[in-house]
Amino acid sequence: MKDISQAELEVLKVLWQHSPATANQVVEALADASQWHEKTVKTLLNRLVTKGAVSFEKDGRAYLYSPVLQQSDYQLKESQSFIQRVFSGRIAPLVAGFAQHDKLAEQDIAELKQLIARWELENKND
């Protein structure tokens, strides 16, 4: 699968939230957040189809688009490549950077603690 560009990602996000969707529904969903012309959004949809990240089925004259690439798969793959590229594969330094610059909220800490606890339960083979 070819890389998804940043503009394409915004379109994909819409489909992840609600699919299948017509091109116009996607255009409308993006109307608030972006200033994209309808033609632009349709080009992006097309490129996503070409890249295999989105599929469609005909519904009369219009198409109904659905994501093929799932959000969780995208997130995992992008996370891994990002962490590899920028932090040589180590995840803690990323979180540490956030902590140092006050980008961590109470909620983040709580969630991190919880998932650490879960991890330790499942890996109690110390």
Place this chain on the structure above:
Amino acid sequence: MKDISQAELEVLKVLWQHSPATANQVVEALADASQWHEKTVKTLLNRLVTKGAVSFEKDGRAYLYSPVLQQSDYQLKESQSFIQRVFSGRIAPLVAGFAQHDKLAEQDIAELKQLIARWELENKND
């Protein structure tokens, strides 16, 4: 500062590890990891200079290159934009994804626990 491309980043990494460095030193440092032609590396160095991410001073006929953009600054900025783009700004889901796919090592957990502890010390105003 214009965006640093992925190829440019590899060059920057060399300078973060050792600077100042001549173009040839950078070329050699990249010789193992990549198949880049010498000319390619020099083009990338040039683009980094144009983008303001790298500076140089003349040393005879050759230049000595140094990073202007610091690694920690780059990491923080990229992390924030990545987390925003891919995880709507929440960092815990990223770590959770790693945990679910067994991408977390003992050491990662240890580091995370430690930084959480530090965070809680500094934010004991609950």
Place this chain on the structure above:
DNA sequence: GCTTATCGATTACAGATGTAATAGTTTGTG
């Protein structure tokens, strides 16, 4: 049935990027 509005498909075009090759300049060497 014909025309028009509406879809998707195709084409456009400038800037970024990957990956070099060539041109121009300086310097060490004979």
Place this chain on the structure above:
DNA sequence: CACAAACTATTACATCTGTAATCGATAAGC
């Protein structure tokens, strides 16, 4: 001093990306 070697600067070029406009088909209304 002249020439060659070694640097950097400039140029090249295909592909990807952002951002649309135009073309061609088709469905809906009159």
